[in-house]
Amino acid sequence: MADKHPAKERSLLGHPMAKWGLFMGLLFVVWFAGWFAIARFADGKVGEALANLEQRGIEISCSDRDIVGFPFRMGIACSSVDVADDVHDYALNAGGLRSAAQIYSPRKNVVEIASPFSFTAQGQEVNATWNMMRVFIAQQGHGFDRLSLNWTDLKAQGLNGELESSAGALHLRPNPDAVSDLDVAGNWDDLVVNGDASLRASIAYDTVLKAAYETIIEQRKRPIDWLKDGGEINVRSLFIVLPDGGRLALSGPLKVSADGMLNGSVNFGLDDADALAKFVAEINPEFGPIVLGLGQGINMLGSETAFGERSIKAVTVNIEDGWTQIGPLKLGRIPPIF
Template identity: 25%
Template sequence: MDQAVPTGNLRRSRFWLYTPFVLLLLLAIAWSVAWFVIRNRTAEALDGWMAAEARAGRDWTCADRTIAGYPFRIEVICNALDLKRGAVTASFGRTEAVAQVYQPRRIITEAAGPLKVTDGTVTVQGSWDLLQASINASPSGLQRLSLTATAPKVTVTGLPAGELTGSGKRLELHVRPNPSRRAELAGDVAASVTEASIPLLDALIGGAEPTNLNADVTVTQADGFKGGTIAEELELWRQAGGRLDILMLSAAKGTRQIETKGELRLDEQHRPAGQLNVAAAGLDGLLGNLTGGRLGGNLLGMLLGQGPRANAAQPNAKPQLASLPPLRLENGFLAMGPFVIPNVKLQPLY
């Protein structure tokens, strides 16, 4: 004869059976409430930040702003993003910024083109297939900004020398405050462009091969954008004693290669000034063109070209760079060792 199961035991067994599902439901409800609280606080923080920026003279406009990303992210989307400060305006296409709710100070941004920046005189226009950036911040401010762009194209108009254009396969840019040179308000910049096409460089050096560019520099007195024209910003930087420390600047174009280190600044006439240490290979015709075939230019041109000739038997070998006399930029003139390059006169940048 079967024995009946006690009712109390049955109830307790069912309670423990359903408890995990009840707890999961309560956790989901609590997380949803928390996400909407974070979303509202994000909107309030953005409004407060934009108001503070406006008081500082930087007017941001985020067209048709939406905040999404439930359940684990916060996504801020602007159908268009514009900035105006003083005479300078900048605009992007659709821009999306994403942060994980558990890592709010690391922001991933994706922006669509076109880009347009102008101060009323000089205009920069850019486009790309994909542009992404990551921003790492701390309570004290920016720690690091990294940016990548595929198939970037840029056009600069309004320059005294005329239009400047360029394009490339891939662009990478990394910016951070220099932790050991805070008193100088220094910032480190590392940038590279692969397979760049720059008509001005083609005309200067010769050849239509794509160029690979790499730069590793430190900019002092890099205390931010003040909102003036490009000329006004450069003048403020010059007056503050700003300097460009070139740790490495290199370009490779076919068999032509150049590497540069040194320091640049602007003189009182707004011309580049400073000294560069240069090593090069394959640029034998460059100085000859600049000097009109004069003896000093031809001698230096032969020195610039000795690397590829040494590797003529090994066409795929890396060119051997020849170190050149220091390149000096002084009083509007360009000098290399004892030779002043006669056909080159440095013009004011603004």
């Protein structure tokens, strides 16, 4: 009698499910080998990029560097990160870094940064810790199409003060109507300055920095140099909100002179001037009397004004070389910002 087993084996191998399983197995092997081949290539490119940056005066150290994300993502992991930029004269250190990008979209990255963090520039140092710090960046050429930073439980010390924030965000992008400009928006929730919980506030802002994308991002000039060259800021809306309901709102264009003085004509609105004056005076004592003067001017001359999606009683404040004035009423002088 003829042996029927070979025929059965041929039949099994010819079964559609067997072919599908064989295909999936081969696909996995190819994907596995391809991912690690790309990872080795990417690691080499990272090394080349770091070497090129070092030649341009930017030294970046990524301790225990590894390419991670298998099987569907790819990114870089470092146990600690050190950056020294001789061009902009700053240095920073972070406790660790882990990035991830989809294989099919390598120019869109999510980066998680671990604390502690330190930043030193021109003899000033800032130190910070946080629970979560996550960055999303959509790269475009030598800059970015969008960059977002989110955090929770942030604590920072430096520049003669300290602050805490339960959560917050910072969003940057080239302005859609003028790509040389930089859109900057964000919020600080439950902000506490210098450890005084009685001065807790939340801040939200939406601004346009004129020519800042071209100057700071593309030409890599320092932000302070952009300001000293006559930096212009168009404030779409800025809110400071206190827990008891006190609120300050601002909108309008501002320009910085070479000596750090503000100039412009902006809308100011506020509720509970006394509480707001106490809050800003804790940050800078020279601001307290100005806020109280604003309160008096708004009571006499104010009208309902839109700030973003909100409306609040406000007045137009003219600022010339730091001196503030509502109509004929002089308020005081804003100190230079640098």
